[in-house]
Amino acid sequence: MKNGCRIVGITLVLVVLAVTGAWAEAAKGKPVTVTGRVVDNVCWLTMGLKGESHRECAIGCDKAGVRMALLDEKANVLYTLMADKPFVDPNALIREHFERVITVKGDLYNAPGGQRVLAVKEVAAAQNPCAAKNPCAAKNPCAAKNPCKPK
Numbered sequence: 001m002k003n004g005c006r007i008v009g010i011t012l013v014l015v016v017l018a019v020t021g022a023w024a025e026a027a028k029g030k031p032v033t034v035t036g037r038v039v040d041n042v043c044w045l046t047m048g049l050k051g052e053s054h055r056e057c058a059i060g061c062d063k064a065g066v067r068m069a070l071l072d073e074k075a076n077v078l079y080t081l082m083a084d085k086p087f088v089d090p091n092a093l094i095r096e097h098f099e100r101v102i103t104v105k106g107d108l109y110n111a112p113g114g115q116r117v118l119a120v121k122e123v124a125a126a127q128n129p130c131a132a133k134n135p136c137a138a139k140n141p142c143a144a145k146n147p148c149k150p151k
Helices: 002-027 041-047 052-063 129-133
Strands: 030-040 068-072 077-083 101-110 116-125
Touching: 030 041, 030 052, 030 077, 041 052, 041 068
Parallel strands: 077 116
Antiparallel strands: 030 068, 030 101, 068 077, 101 116
16 A cells, blocks of 8 residues: 555656646747847737837837837747846837837747747847948948949
8 A cells, every 4th residue: 555655656746747847848938039120019910000100109109008029020920029037127128129120139938829929138220131232331221232332
């Protein structure tokens, strides 16, 4: 009888350890780097508003407590943004970039229902796509194929 209770007890302990280990693994985010536009969830989802012309409204929505999201326009994926630790303003690191394209480094969590949540760790303004092709593009972005080439 004692041996049977020990086996049951050990089995229960192993099951609990396995379940909590799997839960801890699921709770860990996957490190990612994502480039996209910081959008105001309310106006983008309900009215499709985004971009520089909508920036002032996004700032107002932020003051009202709206959480922003990152829209990967190429992949058509919306990431809910959150802080990477408790008791931190989720919009703090992205506030100066509302309605602009940025690159975010953080941890990706796949929430129930297919929602993607990105815990923001680092933010950088996205590079000008012309600058990668042409180092002189900062002076004359996208204007000419090679504005530095002498004529």
